[in-house]
Amino acid sequence: MSTTIKVRAMVSADIATVKAIINHPMTVERLDKATGKVVPAHFIEEVVFSHNGEELLVASCGQAISKNPYFSFKFSGARSGDTLGVIWRDNQGKQDRDEFQIR
Amino acid sequence: MKTKIPKAALVAALVAGICPVTVFAAEVRHDFWPGRDKVIPHVSGDEQFSNTYRYWKDEMSLDAAVTAGLMSHEMNYKDFRWREKSLEGEMLLGEGQELFNTANEQGQSCASCHGADGKELEGTYARMPKYNERLKRVVVGPTQIRICAEERLGRKDWGEDTRPNTLLAFYLASLSDGEIIDVDVNAPGPVKDSYERGRDLFFKRVGHFHFACASCHTPPSSGNYLRGQRPTTFFGDAAQYPIYHFPYQLAGDNLSYIFTMQHQIRSCQQLSRMYQGREGSAPMTDIETFLRASANGYPISVPVSEYNMNTDYLERSQQVSSQ
Incomplete structure (x- = not known):
């Protein structure tokens, strides 16, 4: 189980509401106050949501998005018990993925 | 022509001249504590204040009230927060x-x-x-x-x-999420004493603005907008603390926007220009005892958010009518 992704997906009358939050620092490039050295940027570049293995939404993210980014959207054609996959990938090559049941 | 000076005014001026402090104290009325005698250490005590307890006492009542088209301010703003986890x-x-x-x-x-x-x-x-x-x-x-x-x-x-x-x-x-709050303040003892001191502090007017906690947290102030915030009566709210309070924090805080009850009391004191107590100190503890005992019988709901600026509920009546 992923520790960086939390998802709540609920369906009512064929429409699913997805709320997802990803634990990530999302920092821009900056200078360390103490040493003056450059601290490289660290941010999510892409988040992919999939519904039963089929790509549903691809979000291209940048440095302007805040720490612990929150995504919320609705989509139709969902049923209770379907799986919702989430994958994120950041500019340092780190990534994480998890799957959740739609309630 | 002789000017007529009312006798009463003359007497008042004389008294004011002799002992101005006494006259001032009598007008300020620190002993004015409306509502203090109606307080009970249970969440249903709200019936004596906003009288909305029947709408938010459990999830079923809340569902029924929302379906009936009741607006948030008619429920003393008790309908959001405790229900939806953050x-x-x-x-x-x-x-x-x-x-x-x-x-x-x-x-x-x-x-x-x-x-x-x-x-x-x-x-x-x-x-x-x-x-x-x-x-x-x-x-x-x-x-x-x-x-x-x-x-x-x-x-x-x-x-x-x-x-x-x-x-x-x-x-x-x-x-303790879902657990019913149970602070025993009926048996004589230190917790009961703390509760009573806390109650008196809650209804006592102090500070630059001369507000009591009760000035905002009892009707008619509660259930109305107060400079964009929505104060509720003090019954049941303690069940949601500590609360996630994004994006609001006190200056210098690094608490990830979490407000414990103590921190919330201090925040209120700061906003109403009172002397800010030290968190965990005796009087601050008394106020928390009072507030938590006023939530007796209500289930704890943590973690939830204080979406104070969220106005989604204003669209609710349209959603209900379109269904």
């Missing part, structure tokens, strides 16, 4: 849990006594504040955490308004 809050619970299991140099952690992940502390937050026999005083959750950390773990910097303490309080409260 995802952002859940993220922070992980940090609290980590702190709980983190060992110090001697290999001791909170988990050494209380079980991994605080298994043995489930449900305890519902009975805080509690009388501590050894310290001979009533303690709130964060104070108990500070004392434990100081004495058992040697951590001197986990005071009530610090980040580790707040995260731990948030995590421990979440272990």
